[in-house]
Amino acid sequence: MPLPLTPLSRGSLPPDPIALARWLIGKRVVRPLDGAHVGGRIVETEAYLDDDPASHSFRGQNLRNRSMFGVRGNAYVYRIYGMWFCFNVSAGAPREGAAVLIRAIEPEFGLDAMAARRRGGDPRDLTRGPGRLCAALAIDLQLDGIDLCRANGALWLAEGGAPIGPIGTSPRIGITKAADAPLRFYERGNPRVSGPKSART
């Protein structure tokens, strides 16, 4: 798919993690796999802040969360519930420990490659949810810490194409601490957004 994919420059990323989470809606995730580009538009994100009890960075830096503490625009990948991975973009200032969780994308290119990595199931669920997104794009711990602003990398971010619809805000999903903070952002009405229907209106 010869889409004009332009990598994001690190300097264009909003320094504020919340602003970054909102700004990333409509941008693209690009994953070169088997000689082709796989990915699509980001439609759902969540912000995790440095002083946020729900954030992995809350108790300070350790071996697992160190990627959250670097410059913004790097990948932070971790394993959850023993069998899934979640993909974040490091945010904020260096040593701050903030990140933006990419919860869902709208597949645009490499559909077959994604489906091949997620056998069965509803095609509309291919990349709906952080665990499914990582499975479809073959994102694992090997990509932890990678620079997402380099177009020749194994995983990177690109400028958006289609216009962005209205952006909704809600509490984050699946957490128990600071569960009411309105730090989830999504493109309203987009069927690729995760959660029940009421969570994407």
Add this chain to the structure above:
DNA sequence: TCACTGATCGTCT
């Protein structure tokens, strides 16, 4: 369409 539950295992307490 939603609510509930089991699966599964690395990391931190």
Add this chain to the structure above:
DNA sequence: GACGATCAGTGAG
């Protein structure tokens, strides 16, 4: 030893 930024399968409305 307990828990978690989840998912797929099942069953009810």
